Amino acid sequence: MAASPKQSVQVGAPGGGAAAAAAAAAASSGASSRSAGADYDVVVPDSSRHEGEELRPAKRARPMEQEDGYDPTARAMLPRALTERASQRRLYVVLEQACLETVKTKSGFELLNCDDHLGLHRKFKRDPADSRPDIAHQLLLNLLDSPLNKAGRLQVFMKTKLNVLVQVNPQIRLPRTFKRFAGLMVQLLHKMKIRAADPKDGKAPGDVATPSGRTLLKVVKNPVSAHLPPGAPVYGTNMKAKVVSPMDLVPALPDGPVVFVFGAMARGFIDADYVTHTFSFSRYPLSAATAVARLLGAFEFHWGVL
Helix, strand or coil, X not given: CCCCCCCEEECCCCCHHHHHHHHXXXXXXXXXXXXXXXXXXECCCXXXXXXXXXXXXXXXXXXXXHHCCCCHHHHHHCCCCHHHXXXXXXXXXXXXXXXXXXXXXXXXXXXXXXXXXXXXXHHCCCCHHHCCHHHHHHHHHHHHCCHHHHCCCEEEEEEECCCCEEEECCCCCCCCCHHHHHHHHHHHHHHCEEECCCHHHCCCCCCCCCCCCCEEEEEECCCHHHHCCCCCCEEEECCCCCECCHHHHHHHCCCCCEEEEEECCCCCCCCCCCCCEEEECCCCCCCHHHHHHHHHHHHHHHCCCC
16 A cells, blocks of 8 residues: 655654644645745745735746756657657656655654654664665756756656655756755655745745746656556666666667666665566666766767757
8 A cells, every 4th residue: 555645753742733734724824835945835825915015026037948957948849648658759767765754853844864863763773774865866966957858858757665656847956955855855745746936926936947836846646657658668777687888778779768767775676566677787886876877878879969
C-alpha cells in the first residue's frame, strides 16, 4: 500500500494534527503558505488588505531565458497527447528511493536529514545514511540545469522511499542551496503541489522560471509506468551490471522516447519491476550525479543539443 505523503516522525509536544488544521484554516482564510527561505508560494487570494489601502506595484518577471536559460520555444516540443509521448525523441529520468521525509520538531516541520537530526536517528534507531535528501537535490540540479532539459528533451519523475511520486516541471529553477530546497520539499509533501508565485498578489517571482500560477512540482498517482510513454524501453543502472560507455550506448538505443532509472539514495540497489535492462557506466563506483551527467552528455551529443 502506498504511504501517505504526509507521514512523518513526531517528536516534542504532540499537536501535529492541530498544526495541520491551523495551516488549512489559514489557507482557507486567504493566507499564502511560504516555506522558510524559499521563493515559492502556494498562492491563494489575499483578503486581509484593508479597504482603500494602496497596493505596491508587483515586480515584473524577467524573460525565462534570463532566469535560467530555458528556451521558451522548447515548450512547444513538450508532448501533450499520448501518441506524441510514444513517438517523440525525449529522455525520461526516474529518481527512485529519494530520501524525502518530513519530521515534526519544536521549530515546526523540517526535511529529515542526517546532519540536522542526528538525535532523532539515535532515538528511533535509524541509520543516518538513509536520510540523505541532498542526493536528490544534486541530481535535480544536474538534470534541470542541463542543455538537454532547456531544449525541451527531458522529463523527470522522483519517487520517495515512502512511495510518493512527484512530477517535476522541466521549466522550474530549483533553489541553489540545500536549506531552501529542504523548505520547498516540506511544502510540497504537505500541500501536494507547488505553483509559481503570482506577481499580481504583490509577490516577486524570485527564482521561479515559469509564468505565474503554473504548477512546478506536484504529487501524482502511482505507478510511475502510467506516466511513461507506452512501449518505451526502461533501463536502470547497477555497478555490478555490464560496463558500457554512454557515448556507445546512446546511439544504439531506439530512436524515440527512452527511460532511465537512477537511485537517489546513498547506498543499495534499485528494485524496480519496470526496469528491463541494467548497465554500469564505469568500472569504478560512481555517484548518481556523476552517472547522470555522463548520460546527459551522451544524449546531448547524439541529439545535437549544444
